[in-house]
Amino acid sequence: MDKIISTAIVLDRDNIDTDQIIPAKFLKSTNKEGFGDWLFYNWRYDENDNSKDDFEFLKYQKESKILIAGNNFGCGSSREHAAWAIADYGIEVVISSQFADIFKGNALNNGIVPITVSEACLKALMQYFEREKSCPIEIDIEEQTLMVDAKDIFINVQFDIDPLKKKFILTGMTEIEYLVQHQEDVINFEKTHEL
Amino acid sequence: MGRTIIDKIWDVHVVKSVTDEVDMLYIDRHFIHEVTSPQAFSGLKEKGLNVLxxxxxxxxxxxxVPTKNQHLPIENELSKKQVDTLLSNCKDHSIELxxxxHEKNGIVHVVGPENGLTQPGxxxxxxxxxxxxxxxxGAIxxxxxxxxxxxxxxxxxxLLSRPKTMKVEVNGKLGAGVGAKDVVLYIISKLGTEGATGHFVEYxxxxxxxxxxxERMTVCNMSIEMGARGGLVGIDDTTINYVIERATIxxxxxxxxxxxxxxxDAKYDQTITFQAEEIHPMVTTGTSPDTGVDIMETVSSSVRNSKKGLDYMGLKNDQPMLGTKIDYVFIGSCTNSRIEDLRAVAGIVEGHRKPEGVTVWIVPGSNKVKDQAIDEGLDKIFLEAxxxxRxxxxxxxxxxxxxxIPSGALCISTSNRNFEGRQGDGARTVLAxxxxxAASAIKGKITDPRTYLN
Known part of the structure; x- marks a missing residue:
């Protein structure tokens, strides 16, 4: 995966916590499957499990792979179920002006790319994509660029990603594979580690 | 240039630096529980890996886990399966459970410290x-x-990025009726839920x-609610005396x-200083832990509320928090369920009784806390109130x-999060x-605890 070209969903709310992304009642599972059905459950469904049509999330193309969300996305609980729900729903990139640290790590471990942009850039993206629900955004992970090139907008920004985590995303290698490959370093470290 | 405790502990745990940003960090102690571990164990199995x-x-x-009738099998099938899965995973991998x-059972963040498993450095x-x-x-x-x-x-x-460091200093003397929870709710209200993102905080x-x-545990517990990766307090005689009572060192x-x-002369990426005398008993007003206000103030004195949050809470901007009717009281959680918390509650409620229509649950943090409370007769005070x-x-x-907590009901809670639906679908939470x-429980409305102090 090096390029993602997709329409976007805008969720203009700050501090979206992982309890909203996946409520605790869905954490009783012992596997990782099916969490997409429960993504934003209490915003998507009423207490009788009927769809809440006024939830803005549902007004965008279901196939969108990019979520544009308000500041401090993924705060609160460490539950990786939030990342599983987002990935299972089909979202591959989340754009925000800030991510909570644990969520960011969880996202990367599930192939979701968290892209941090400036507040001004986030605002511009939100305003445009709230209107333009069929316009694509192009994310190039190798080049670390986010580009929108349409008739009345041009955005081309660089984003940061740690080189190691970038390598993992591009090659599909996982952190656990890396760590297990370096087990000898751990064993050597333990020989002198006192605590 | 001097180094912080955060840098010092971090550095002695670096197995190798992988990139400019990322270190491979050794972990001394790993606590696991039934909800976030089953998929980790199945992952190991799929990959043919063992627990190192x-x-x-x-x-x-x-x-x-249920907090009633723990001697009986768990009724909810999914919960039972999760707890049983933990049991078999621990058995398969020789992990202490x-x-x-079990006499040492309880909330993971209460159990680790009280059994000497949590240690400085x-x-x-x-x-x-x-x-x-x-x-x-004094641990990362x-x-x-x-x-x-x-x-x-x-x-x-x-594989972790090197931490940024923040020092949060609070000097002076706290007033009567102002405790660790008020201090941390105050700090969070000043910093915001994202104010410490990327940082480890030293208090x-x-x-x-x-x-x-x-009290230190209560403060460090809520570091995450200001976005911090973690929070710690330096190591002193208080720390060491607590540990050596529980482990041989x-x-x-x-x-x-x-x-x-x-x-x-340690250098921090950020330093913030507050004065203890400025801090009063705190209650949150919205659906984010940074919406705390002085209990004597109106909702509007929090700058962090959103209309959506207040609508959810059923609160108005010009409303005073004091006197707001409550339906439930929850005294528990990894923030405030230890023996000192229960003693403080008993000290307030002794000789009083809650009004009809208010439900009060006291859930001790561990079996040890529960047994200690019973030894001290606190359970009788709670029962009489x-x-x-539980x-x-x-x-x-x-x-x-x-x-x-039922939908629409208001719960004053000693826990750590007041997110929408956190305590049940539609439940409203005020953190305190x-x-x-305790004072609110016996009045049935949000009450200044200082009313009950001698």
């Missing part, structure tokens, strides 16, 4: 964001996701030096721990078990200290 250091792992069942009914992780609690011991402690739980099980290491100054270990090691403290004294677990903090919750 089972002796560094301790398991508890806490998130999903404090399961339901350690790196400590758990698949739970409130792992920052263990920072009270933080919550991780399930993929990372699997990584630590397999390799005892994680320093008079207030934290004078705090007991349990050589004097050399005790001396070594003290060398880990921040140098006087009309409160339910068995240990995370309970209504996240309402994964049956302890749910144990004594504020």
């Amino acid at each position: 250091r089972p002796e560094r792992v301790t398991a508890v069942a806490d998130h999903n 404090f399961g339901i009914g 350690m790196t400590i992780v758990c698949g739970d964001s409130h792992t920052s609690t263990h920072g009270a011991f 402690a933080f919550g991780i996701g399930t993929s990372q739980v699997e990584q630590v099980l397999a390799s005892q290491c994680l 320093a100054g008079d207030v934290f030096s004078n705090f007991s270990m349990e 050589s004097t050399e090691k005790q001396e070594f721990w003290k060398t880990l403290n921040s140098d006087s 009309g409160f339910e004294f 068995e240990p677990g995370c309970s209504a903090c996240l309402a994964m078990n049956d302890d749910k 200290s144990p004594i504020t919750a």
Whole structure:
């Protein structure tokens, strides 16, 4: 995966916590499957499990792979179920002006790319994509660029990603594979580690 | 240039630096529980991997356990399956488990410290964001996701970016009726839920030096609610005395721990200072932990509320918090369920009785806390006040078990999060200290605990 070209969903709310992304009642599972059905459950469904049509999330193309969300996305609980729900729903990139640290790590471990942009850039993206629900955004992970090139907008920004985590995303290698490959370093470290 | 305790502990745990940003960090202690570990164990199985250091792992069942009739089988099938899965995973991998009914069972962040497993200078992780609690011991402690739980099980290491550091200093003397919970709610209200993102926080100054270990745990516990990766307090005699009562520690090691403290000229990425006298009993007003206000103020004195949050809470901007009618009181969670919390609650409620129509649950943090409370006769005080004294677990903090607040009901809670639906679908949560919750319980409305102090 090096390029993602997709329409976007805008969720203009700050501090979206992982309890909203996946409520605790869905954490009783012992596997990782099916969490997409429960993504934003209490915003998507009423207490009788009927769809809440006024939830803005549902007004965008279901196939969108990019979520544009308000500041401090993924705060609160460490539950990786939030990342599983987002990935299972089909979202591959989340754009925000800030991510909570644990969520960011969880996202990367599930192939979701968290892209941090400036507040001004986030605002511009939100305003445009709230209107333009069929316009694509192009994310190039190798080049670390986010580009929108349409008739009345041009955005081309660089984003940061740690080189190691970038390598993992591009090659599909996982952190656990890396760590297990370096087990000898751990064993050597333990020989002198006192605590 | 001097170094912080955060840098010193971090540096002695670096197995290797991988990039400019990322280190491979060794983990000394790994706590696991039933909700965020099953997928980690199945991941190991799929990959044909083993647990590298089972002796560094301790398991508890806490998130999903009933707080009534723990001697009976769990009724909810999914919860039972999760707890049973933890049991079999621990058995298969020779991991020590404090399961339901075990004398050491309780909430993971209460159990680790009270059994001497949490020690200064350690790196400590758990698949739970409130792992920052263990920072009270001068440890680097933080919550991780399930993929990372699997990584630590397999390799005892994680790939982590180097931390930024922040010092939060509170000097002066706290007023009567103002405690650790008020201090941390105040700090969060000033910093915001994202104010410390990317940082480990060191709490320093008079207030934290004078705090007991349990009070320090309450503060460090809520570091995540200001976005911090973790929060800690330096290592002093209070720390060491607490640990040596619970574990055998050589004097050399005790001396070594003290060398880990921040140098006087240590440089932090950010330093913020507050004055203790400015802090009053705090209550939150919205659906984010940073919406705390002085209990004497109106809702509008929080700048962090959104219309959506206030609508959810059923509160108006010009409304005073004092006197707001409550339906439920929850005294528990990894923030405030320790013996000092229960003693403080008993001190307020002794000789009083809650009004009809208010439900009060006191859920001790562990079996040890529960037994201690019974030894001290606190259970009788709770019973006479009309409160339910339950068995240990995370309970209504996240309402994964049956302890749910009904939709629309207002609960004053000593837990750590007031997110929408956190304590049950549609439930409304006001976060407060144990004594504020206790005073409110006996009045049936939000009440200044100072009314009940001699």
